[in-house]
Amino acid sequence: MKRNIRNVLIATVLLFSVLIGYLLYFEFFKKDALLTSDYNRRLWEEENKMVRGSIVDRNGQAIAETVTEGNNRRRVYHGGKSMGPLIGYNNKQYGRTGIEAAYNKDLLGVETKNPIQLFRQDILGIDDKGNDVVLTIDSGLQEAAYDELDGRKGAAVAINPQTGEVLAMVSSPGFDPEDIDDNWKELQSDENSPMFNRATQGLYPPGSVFKLIPLSAALENIDDLDDTRFHCSGATDVNGLTIRDFNSTAHGDIGIDRAFEVSCNSTFINLGLKIGTKEMRQYADGFGFNKELDFDLPVKKSVYPNKLSKKELALSSIGQADVLATPMQMAMVASAAANDGTIMQPYLVKDVMDSNGKMKSSTESDEYLKPISQTTAQRIKDMMVDVVEKGTGRSARISGINVAGKTGTAEVQDKESHAWFIGFAPADDPQIAVAVIVENGGGGGKVAAPIVRNIINDYLK
Amino acid sequence: MTRASRHYKVMLFTLYLFLIICFSLLAIKSDPFDPKPIYMGLGYMAIITIGFITMRIFALNGDAMLFMLSNFLCGIGLVMLYRVDENLAYRQFIWITGGIALFIVITFLFKYYGQVMSNYKLLAFFSLALLAVTIIFGKEHGGSTNWLKIGGIQFQPSEFVKILFCLASASFLKDHKEQKDVIIYTVFVLMVVMLLFIQKDLGMAIIFFLTGMVFVYTATGVVKYPAIGLAMLAIGGGASYFMFSHVRVRFEAWLNPWMDVPGKSYQIVQSLFAIGAGGLFGSGLGLGHPEYIPAVETDLIYSITVEEFGLLVGLAIIIIYLLIFVRAYLSAMASEKTAKQLLLTGISSMLAFQTFIIIGGVTKFIPLTGVTLPFISYGGSSILTSFCFLGIMNSLSIEEVQQQ
Numbered sequence: 132m133k134r135n136i137r138n139v140l141i142a143t144v145l146l147f148s149v150l151i152g153y154l155l156y157f158e159f160f161k162k163d164a165l166l167t168s169d170y171n172r173r174l175w176e177e178e179n180k181m182v183r184g185s186i187v188d189r190n191g192q193a194i195a196e197t198v199t200e201g202n203n204r205r206r207v208y209h210g211g212k213s214m215g216p217l218i219g220y221n222n223k224q225y226g227r228t229g230i231e232a233a234y235n236k237d238l239l240g241v242e243t244k245n246p247i248q249l250f251r252q253d254i255l256g257i258d259d260k261g262n263d264v265v266l267t268i269d270s271g272l273q274e275a276a277y278d279e280l281d282g283r284k285g286a287a288v289a290i291n292p293q294t295g296e297v298l299a300m301v302s303s304p305g306f307d308p309e310d311i312d313d314n315w316k317e318l319q320s321d322e323n324s325p326m327f328n329r330a331t332q333g334l335y336p337p338g339s340v341f342k343l344i345p346l347s348a349a350l351e352n353i354d355d356l357d358d359t360r361f362h363c364s365g366a367t368d369v370n371g372l373t374i375r376d377f378n379s380t381a382h383g384d385i386g387i388d389r390a391f392e393v394s395c396n397s398t399f400i401n402l403g404l405k406i407g408t409k410e411m412r413q414y415a416d417g418f419g420f421n422k423e424l425d426f427d428l429p430v431k432k433s434v435y436p437n438k439l440s441k442k443e444l445a446l447s448s449i450g451q452a453d454v455l456a457t458p459m460q461m462a463m464v465a466s467a468a469a470n471d472g473t474i475m476q477p478y479l480v481k482d483v484m485d486s487n488g489k490m491k492s493s494t495e496s497d498e499y500l501k502p503i504s505q506t507t508a509q510r511i512k513d514m515m516v517d518v519v520e521k522g523t524g525r526s527a528r529i530s531g532i533n534v535a536g537k538t539g540t541a542e543v544q545d546k547e548s549h550a551w552f553i554g555f556a557p558a559d560d561p562q563i564a565v566a567v568i569v570e571n572g573g574g575g576g577k578v579a580a581p582i583v584r585n586i587i588n589d590y591l592k
Numbered sequence: 593m594t595r596a597s598r599h600y601k602v603m604l605f606t607l608y609l610f611l612i613i614c615f616s617l618l619a620i621k622s623d624p625f626d627p628k629p630i631y632m633g634l635g636y637m638a639i640i641t642i643g644f645i646t647m648r649i650f651a652l653n654g655d656a657m658l659f660m661l662s663n664f665l666c667g668i669g670l671v672m673l674y675r676v677d678e679n680l681a682y683r684q685f686i687w688i689t690g691g692i693a694l695f696i697v698i699t700f701l702f703k704y705y706g707q708v709m710s711n712y713k714l715l716a717f718f719s720l721a722l723l724a725v726t727i728i729f730g731k732e733h734g735g736s737t738n739w740l741k742i743g744g745i746q747f748q749p750s751e752f753v754k755i756l757f758c759l760a761s762a763s764f765l766k767d768h769k770e771q772k773d774v775i776i777y778t779v780f781v782l783m784v785v786m787l788l789f790i791q792k793d794l795g796m797a798i799i800f801f802l803t804g805m806v807f808v809y810t811a812t813g814v815v816k817y818p819a820i821g822l823a824m825l826a827i828g829g830g831a832s833y834f835m836f837s838h839v840r841v842r843f844e845a846w847l848n849p850w851m852d853v854p855g856k857s858y859q860i861v862q863s864l865f866a867i868g869a870g871g872l873f874g875s876g877l878g879l880g881h882p883e884y885i886p887a888v889e890t891d892l893i894y895s896i897t898v899e900e901f902g903l904l905v906g907l908a909i910i911i912i913y914l915l916i917f918v919r920a921y922l923s924a925m926a927s928e929k930t931a932k933q934l935l936l937t938g939i940s941s942m943l944a945f946q947t948f949i950i951i952g953g954v955t956k957f958i959p960l961t962g963v964t965l966p967f968i969s970y971g972g973s974s975i976l977t978s979f980c981f982l983g984i985m986n987s988l989s990i991e992e993v994q995q996q
Binding site: 132133134135136137138139140143144146147150151153154155157158161162163165166168170171172173176 | 806809810811812813850853854861864865867868869871872881884903906907910913914917918921922924925930933937940941944948951952955957
């Protein structure tokens with residue numbers, strides 16, 4: 132019987148040891164995520180005691196800050212409607228979104244504080260202040276890009292392809308976080324959904340801007356590609372499905388370079404069929420499709436379908452069928468071509484600084500994906516320069532700057548097509564890669580390319 | 593002075609220091625300065641001292657460690673209660689005083705446990721009768737019908753049934769170890785569990801079931817029995833999940849607390865926020881948010897304790913419990929008498945299960961079922977029963993020491 136009691140003793144000790152282990156696990160791995168929950172009333176409590184930190188752009192210009200007027204504290208937002216979908220809001224009644232939500236804990240500075248500093252603040256009567264969040268965003272560029280979209284539904288994402296810094300992330304129409312209290316009902320019911328961040332959450336058929344993917348696969352896998360001539364009669368028949376070229380233009384007998392310049396659908400359908408589903412998917416995955424992106428804001432997963440019929444494969448090589456991409460994703464595709472085949476990990480927050488201006492954390496540039504070789508990237512870059520020089524993207528030309536780009540006109544059922552353009556500049560040392568979509572805007576070359584041109588021009592001038 | 597008694601003195605002074613600091617903090621915290629917490633601290637220290645001296649005088653080599661450890665727990669509980677609700681602390685103070693008195697009385701009286709344990713039928717009958725009466729005349733309290741009110745005094749019979757149940761189990765199993773006896777005993781346990789289940793007192797039902805399992809295993813040493821027991825628990829749990837919505841609610845709140853935070857999983861989520869907010873060192877006494885936590889003075893007292901004192905104190909509390917349990921098991925192993933071995937193992941396991949179920953529950957380790965945290969939670973029935981158990985442990989271990 133003593134043996135039995137000993138076993139009960141051991142079992143009891145084990146039971147409680149597991150409990151202790153669980154509590155330690157909870158403490159060190161689980162609780163941080165838990166505490167940021169909007170249901171945690173301690174955060175609002177903290178907020179009453181704390182001066183919420185500021186959100187500033189890459190040049191130190193304030194985007195959101197808390198000002199104290201007498202006993203009242205007020206969150207003030209700068210940048211108007213261009214900033215709303217990105218920065219979000221911080222509102223007692225409506226909660227938080229955007230950067231305000233994602234970096235709430237840092238802005239409030241809820242982590243354990245240095246007790247000596249707290250004591251000093253207590254004595255000197257200094258309000259406890261949260262951390263400042265420094266974005267990679269350029270406020271000027273952000274506003275300019277928003278103005279370029281001119282109230283049309285759409286999005287623009289600009290990335291520094293060499294570092295992954297997001298320079299601008301615009302969703303149009305936007306909203307002014309200052310107006311939340313007054314206009315909540317209208318903002319909620321507005322059918323243009325201004326609160327929705329199209330740049331990260333909008334999934335669109337990419338149309339011809341997707342052609343970079345079959346092009347990459349073809350360049351790296353079809354040996355005699357440069358000697359191959361493609362015949363284009365303005366329409367292609369795949370198992371009884373007729374796929375037309377833009378405006379049913381017949382491009383005649385052309386090589387791959389010209390086919391890309393004029394965005395020839397027939398050629399790319401043939402390429403796609405030749406490459407096959409497996410390879411296409413492999414390259415799409417390589418560029419970040421079907422992959423959860425670890426970003427400062429939640430990003431919808433872009434989709435290249437798993438199983439495709441021959442018709443669907445044909446359509447997918449011109450970015451139709453069930454291929455869906457976020458503007459963020461397409462900006463990453465452009466930066467792969469811009470940055471020697473490497474996509475840098477995109478990020479929005481450069482640094483977090485404490486209330487004394489001391490750096491708390493800083494984001495380092497890091498490689499994210501390497502979908503294509505440097506040679507392929509260089510070749511694609513040259514072809515994209517030609518698109519702007521003498522192809523479909525001529526309205527993106529800027530005198531004195533070598534712009535590389537690709538147009539897209541994604542067909543949508545029963546509605547005007549989505550206008551896409553992805554591009555970067557200067558071609559020999561790319562500083563900015565941009566993706567723009569105008570929902571139901573029409574032709575990409577006509578509608579989206581000038582927007583990208585102006586964004587690039589604004590940034591590089 | 594022996595080395596052991598020097599240890600006790602160190603512990604005693606540590607306890608005094610803890611109480612002085614905590615109650616002084618509570619006094620300073622209120623604006624203007626309020627001396628009442630200090631009076632309570634001093635009063636409690638006096639009670640502990642009297643209890644300690646009484647034990648030293650009458651039972652020279654008793655297991656004073658049990659007394660010390662339990663008073664650490666009561667002390668933390670009293671501080672937290674004073675911080676949450678002053679009036680509850682006054683009442684708890686009375687319960688603890690009564691508990692310590694009961695502890696001393698039982699330490700002496702339980703020498704005659706032979707007589708107490710002579711009639712298992714009577715003990716079993718009273719266990720069942722008390723529970724049945726609760727169902728008929730009981731009052732509802734927080735979803736469970738487990739309170740009786742007699743002449744203005746409210747109490748929780750299931751707490752006292754814990755003592756009767758352990759006594760009945762030990763007296764029966766000490767000389768009934770055949771398979772048919774185990775079946776008879778199982779029927780008894782299941783009746784108790786059913787009665788508790790009807791009262792919707794899920795936590796208690798599980799505690800009794802598991803304790804019954806430990807009794808059977810300790811008495812027989814047959815591994816098959818607890819294995820069958822666990823299987824029964826799984827089947828019974830599964831069946832009641834589908835049959836009873838209040839079981840389902842608790843289970844779902846455990847699996848996915850984020851599904852319905854304002855409703856079903858309000859308790860558990862608030863508890864987790866509190867525990868998380870505390871961190872390792874706690875927010876400091878008086879700086880947490882007990883007002884966010886439901887049932888904070890009883891079932892969820894562990895959460896607010898961890899929030900204000902930190903996880904390190906939370907873990908220390910678990911270790912204090914473990915020390916109490918292990919000591920009881922060790923004195924059971926030191927004994928040669930079956931009845932004593934069974935009783936010590938049984939009551940220690942019962943307290944252990946109760947502690948595990950509530951601490952595991954409020955930390956979302958297991959589904960949350962409301963039971964009190966022994967010695968810490970507010971409540972007369974709980975405090976008195978816990979001290980009664982402790983008295984039995986102490987009494988039996990004194991005898992052991994004296995025999996050696």
